Amino acid sequence: MAINKFRINEIIVLLYRLSLAFVFYFIARLLFYFYNADLLNVDSAGQFLLLSFYALAFDSAAILYMSLLFIFLSIIPVFVNTKPKYQTLLFFVYFIPNLIAYATNFIDLIYYRFVLSRTSIAVFDSLEHEENKLKLLMNFSIKYWLVFVLFVLCTSLWIFLYLKVKVKQVEKVESRKQYLYSSIIIFIITFFAVIVGIRGGVTKKNRPINTVDANRYTKRPEHGDIVLNTPFSVLRTFGKTSYKEVKYMDPAKVDSYVSSVKHYDVNKPISPNIVLFIIESFSREYIGSFNEGTTIPNFKSYTPFVDSLAQHSLIFPNAFANGYKSIHGVSSIIAGIPSFKDAFTSSPYPNQKIESLVSALNSKGYDTSFFHGAVNGSMGFLGFGNILGYDHYYGMSEYDNDDDFDGTWGIWDEPFFQFMKETLNKKKGPFFATMFSVSSHEPFALPEGYEGKFPEGNQLIHMTIGYTDYALKRFFEESSKEPWFKNTIFIITADHTSQIDYAMYREVANRTAVPILFYTPDERLKGVDMSLAQQIDIYPTILDLIGYDKPFRSWGRSLLNDTVATPFTINYGSNEYTYQEGNYIVRFNGREVTGFYDIKDKGLRVNLINRKTKEMEEIEMRCKAFLQDYFDRIINRRLDK
Template structure:
């Protein structure tokens, strides 16, 4: 048994466990230093936040200790020697000491930033020449921060040295090497899962937004987080930088970041139901392809096609992001994803005006539904930032018999749960449903095998299944009293697999359907919008229809307003793409690198340098101005 290195493994786990203990000390001290800014009502509430913070601690600790863990388990035969253990001691405390100090810096820094340390702070710091002076002043003003750091590090070293590894030699070397390789493989799996924040297939690595899943007040997210996590998670993802290309007057005139849609308020406030359908590309729906003249086109959405005949549809619409969480921020808050997504940025935790906040202000009950495990995709955290009063996920559904085994509850039963749950609410309500079933690995319930056309892509049958689930929802909703005075929106979060060359074109890789429907004729939601539209237009359109009658912060426009507004479409594939007037502009954050005719969706003929009209000069300025305003509002927390 000695060859299996059980004591070394046990000591390694003890040393990593110590990091968890001291991260909790740092969390407690962080709150004590900032308790006047972060309200926590009871010890039990603090302990709950601290418990949820363990997931973020795990990611941070494993980031910092990955090399130490590897060095501790390498099959070197000298691991237990005094010299090697001394090397491990210094490796452990140099890396952990530097990382741990970041938490203590936030004891002071948080009072000014109102956020945990991120790479954004480094971007600010690189332009400052007095950092040493500022640091020394901070230390003099807050000596207990340094005292606490030194005291805790001393205690940490003391506890580390209490359990030692004594020198020994491996007698049966093949057992030693084989057992070590197996151990390394198992530990590597645990480390990867810990850094991601979960082992589930249905989740992406946790980020700053996920801290909001566990809080009652948005500021409490900073107690759940730790500074090491927030720093590492934003280390390579901060392309948010303020730029200045035009003056404020140009932005006010041409970008119009605030909109106002005066409308006589409806006699009865309408309910609002938003379906954000997973991967429901425009390509899959016949109603949105009538004018595309695609040879042998096949639609996989018979119900959506029939609903479109009685709806207002945008047949030339685009997603403003590439992932599901981007769809959520674009549709509900009018905030697109550029090279770096806002929702994964250091700036996500701020006050945001959205259709959620507008609904809350107007006295609506607001709810978000997603059949996946609660918190999947970052929806619960971002939903809390937006201000949803209720969240309904797999936990609330509470019947794993309908779980698809990977992503969440099958769409059909969860859509029925959605219909019945909102039926129990008092009007007016605003409810958003984010579907799950039309997602890789593209399965449908066994009982429906063969019911939906398989088509030419794996996703086609699941699209048909979700369309069927939508039909079943409307069948149930039509029997409810609230149905008649409800505005329904159907939109995709992003695109997915492509069958037709038309949708291989660069711009069409973001082409999604947008549909507005209401059985109440007062809203006159009929017809087709042929001009370019986008997910960001949904929020101002709904605010207009609801009779909000106050200005809103929006880069989109109301699609039902009588006002004549210029469309300004934003998509991104790592470089920003703007549709402005008659041209498409590619923008890298500083310069326009391409100009294409609006009809050139494949972006095949770059007109940059070949056309120099008044329109393209102004369009270039508008692209720069939009980026300037976006960065200013995100970075300086002016999204309300």
């Protein structure tokens, strides 16, 4: 039976309207590349077009998801499809969900530089505990007004082109039976076409495509973020958790590769005070003392105080964060629990007994405090701190002076650091104080009267790094006058990295490079250690330093005395794990190893996977064993042993 001619016209218009979405997704991808070209490393226009071709499967899935109701209403076997009022209904059913999804692509024009991966549903973890969501959105729209304008322009053009082609209105259907049969055939064909499109094509027989598949055809990990679109990334992670048990090997074999329980007996038990600074976005590349061995042309440091302190400290210039967000950093540093695809603190599993730096120090009679100058509860730190067992939480409420509010996040670093100093003065000790700073963060503002005091640099964050460095200087100057200062171990690190200025730090494996610094006033910890280090090593190192005399759960190692654990780092980005150890870097997507690279090849340019050696095989097994033990302990609630 021939398809009714009126239905043919409707189908042609339907295909035209859907094709517009593909065109504008391509435009969004062009803009995404334009804004982030220095991080995406595309060699030619041809390569970009090839990546855009691979992206069609991911665009199809996102567009069809958002257009399901529109497609259904466009082909449903009724006789009113072509009437003006019905077409107006279709207009809104088409654009409301599609434009909401499309807008997320524009968020990643900017946000990608901060998290170095396409936005997923996990980004809302960062906002869950924020009370000023609307203000943050307004600040983003004002500061990055051009992105908002580009979205409005694309939206306007999309609507204009949509309205240019209209369905011919049908006044009378000659054969209702032919119309109905045609509609049924069209409905069946469309149904199967949509299923195929959402699943990612006819070749995906076992499962729908997911974000990991974006790297299937790419030679560079970061190219997967070009292939992906943000709506797809959000949709595919909605309502899902990456916390699932994996089994790469027999559980008995895991222990031969992973040392997840530590016990150090080198140092005699002591009870010094401990002050840990987790500095917001304090990337290694901003700090001169951590770049003395590099060959970066015209390198400029923005941290004169930390550079001077480093001359009297033990520093680790080859250290890396285990995640890309603040909520990742806290669990990694304090509890030695890294976060990968999703934040551990936002998973179903943080509400369990967790052995951590806090619980260990509490057991030794320490007074434990968490300082964060933001609104109490921001970032979920208060809740997670309670799970870990901090005795005290000091936030904006305890500071109790809104005159020092920065207008966005919290109290400026300089006065809040002094508030911590005054609070510590009242404690008898020994105490453990964690300070999470706020000022070196978007929107990168300075307190009134500090404009022009710090070098502007080439990135917006550089001035605020200078300000926080100054706040650290003022803290140390004032604290050095207090009796508790001489009996204190100070640690400085970062929660994650931020804006990148130098090419060396744009290389994939260097994008999580952070500082780790240990300082004691008697300078018993001093020097430069170039071995691999990571955030999860801080917890066991502190316990080693104080001579903690019990076994404790830790995937990290003491950076001072560990003779058992092999130095390594692990984090997650561009849909894959990056594992560094020995002479190699491994990229692993959770199912299979996608690449081996020389440890010096931080840009992951030359894949050595076809030249696998015994050392590579061992490193692969340790990477898999780590992940198997990691998910097993978290899911089966064995984080207390």
